[in-house]
Ligand SMILES: Nc1ncnc2c1ncn2[C@@H]1O[C@H](COP(=O)(O)OP(=O)(O)OP(=O)(O)O)[C@@H](O)[C@H]1O
């Protein structure tokens with residue numbers, strides 16, 4: 001059954017999304033043409049359909065109240081709203097009932113924003129935020145992942161990481177930022193699948209730029225002897241992503257920051273704000289859950 005049929009796409013004002021490009025023109029109400037570019041769900045039905053409330057097919061949504069935002073959308077209220085946090089909170093309230101206590105596991109390459117977006121999501125949902133890297137640091141009793149890699153080796157780190165995910169998988173109402181490489185061990189998916197998994201898909205060039213800006217010292221798998229920080233980061237990320245692409249793609253939900261930027265008319269993907277990404281994640285989680293009501297883990 002198509003989940004998209006039962007929930008509206010949430011529409012956002014441009015200044016909610018953009019870090020740098022939210023200039024004068026974007027702070028006005030968007031033109032009709034630019035409105036269409038802002039829609040977050042990319043399918044052929046989105047053009048005008050998102051403004052209309054659709055009735056869910058009978059039996060598809062026994063528990064979720066997923067259409068409460070629609071009257072506000074129809075009134076044009078959301079388009080005029082300048083408050084990204086308000087949108088986030090509103091969407092989080094809706095998605096809460098669909099989530100029914102299930103945790104969210106964010107997966108993605110290092111630097112993709114799992115921690116940043118995870119904190120925002122957890123606050124909006126009233127969930128606890130857990131950074132799995134920090135969890136491992138505490139479990140091992142060392143200050144940083146870099147130190148653990150140096151002194152104990154990657155294999156020990158991965159063992160602790162699996163143990164962390166196993167323990168976290170028993171706990172409801174958490175947003176977990178997993179380590180970038182957590183997806184590689186199949187056993188970890190058993191744990192991650194106890195909640196809803198969300199892949200933050202950020203283009204490698206953007207990741208490399210972001211990581212190069214702070215240096216690769218804190219990223220043991222990207223720290224090489226030669227090359228400028230951007231090249232080190234890009235080459236390392238490229239190699240890792242080839243091995244991981246398939247695993248990331250098996251997440252329940254993918255948030256493509258490239259698509260999001262394109263839909264919003266934001267030129268540089270790095271200018272899409274964490275709040276915008278969090279809202280988009282909620283929209284996609286809601287769609288996923290609407291199609292998977294039988295997979296309830298916390299009845
Ligand atoms: N949408 C965003 N806009 C601006 N800066 C961002 C955004 N997302 C992340 N950042 C910045 O990028 C850096 C990396 O982000 P973050 O730590 O959230 O990534 P991560 O996926 O948790 O990385 P890791 O797996 O290595 O822990 C941080 O400095 C953060 O402030």
Ligand SMILES: O=C(O)C1=C[C@@H](O)[C@@H](O)[C@H](O)C1
Pocket residue numbers: 109110133145178179180181182218219220221240
């Ligand atoms: O992508 C990876 O393999 C890693 C990402 C970080 O979150 C840390 O878990 C560690 O640096 C390894």
